[in-house]
Amino acid sequence: MYCNYCGKVIQDDAVVCAYCGIRVGASVARKRLVRPRQGRKIAGVCLGFAEYFDIDVTLVRLVWLVTVIMSGIGLIPYIIGWIVMPEEPLLLTAPAGAQGVTNP
């Protein structure tokens, strides 16, 4: 494929252009709004937003809490986020004992 910025030919699976350093794989490895499985407090909604927008999860939780208290609408947005946001896919782990195969 070609870099959109400098027009040079780059690897098809390249994430960053080797010539100009511009990120080119953004459309392929698009960030998704998911609820991470690790580090969550309740359902992972705040953590999901924090990772999606690349901000501190504590800040998200504070803003969320203030919004819940000040707006008077309670936890309805959180519950909606809980339902709407998909859970992060399970990471595939090597089965136990697979490491022993290479041993003589």
Ligand SMILES: [Zn+2]
């Ligand atoms: Zn380039």
